[in-house]
Amino acid sequence: MSRVHDIGGRFGDGPVLPEGQDAPVFAADWHARALAVTLACGSLGQWNIDTSRHARERLSPKDYTRFSYYEKWISALADLLVEKGVLTVADLTGVDAPEAKHPLADRCLRADQVQGVLASGGPADRTGGPASLFQPGQKVRTRHPGGNAMVAGGHTRLPAYATGAVGVIERLHGTHVLPDSAAHGLGEAPEPLYAVRFAASELWAQPEHPRDEVVLDLWQSYLSAEDT
Structure with a gap:
C-alpha cells in the first residue's frame, strides 16, 4: 500500500518551481520558530532524525495533504513530545502549569550553543x-x-x-x-x-x-x- 507522503516523481502534480534568490528564507515568522523549536527538542535526546521524519510521515492523510511544510513539522513534533512522554496533551494546550522543574530541563539548548550544535551536525x-x-x-x-x-x-x-x-x-x-x-x-x-x-x-x-x-x-x- 502506498504511503501518503511518498509522492516524488508522481505524474500530475505540476512542475517544481524554485523560489528566486531574493525570496526570504522563511515566508512567515512562525516558520522560523517552528524550525527552532523542532531542533531544540531534538537536542533533548529522546529520538533521532529518522524517528522525526517518520513522525511527519505518520500524520493522517487528511492532515498531511492540507498542511503546509512547517505545519507538518510542528504537528509531528507535538505527536512525538506526547508519545515519548516529554509533555502531555494538557501541557501542550496550557491547561496545567508545571509545578516542578522538568526532568529534561538541563538538556535545554541555550542560545549560545546553537551555532556549535548546528555546525557539528549529526553524522550518520x-x-x-x-x-x-x-x-x-x-x-x-x-x-x-x-x-x-x-x-x-x-x-x-x-x-x-x-x-x-x-x-x-x-x-x-x-x-x-x-x-x-x-x-x-x-x-x-x-x-x-x-x-x-x-x-x-x-x-x-x-x-x-x-x-x-x-x-x-x-x-x-x-x-x-x-x-x-
Missing part, C-alpha cells in the same frame, strides 16, 4: 557493519515491492518511484545508520550506503527528458545484483 557514518557487496560501475536492482522490510508501514529512504528499477553504482559512501531500523528504536543496524545512478527512462514510462539521470543514495539492503 559508522564503522563496522556488513561488508560492501557492490562496486562502482556495477548494475543493481532496487527492492520490489519497496517499503520497510523490517516494520510494516515503517520508515524507509527508498522512494516508491525507484522500486524495482535498474541502476548503476556510482560510489560507495561508506557505512551509515540504516533509517529503516533507527526510526523504530531497533538499533542503528549500519550498512553500506551507495550513490546509485538511474536513467529517467528506467524510472518513468514517459519521461519528459529521457536522457536525464537521477542519483539516489540507497542502502545495501535495498539492492540486489542485476545480471548482465
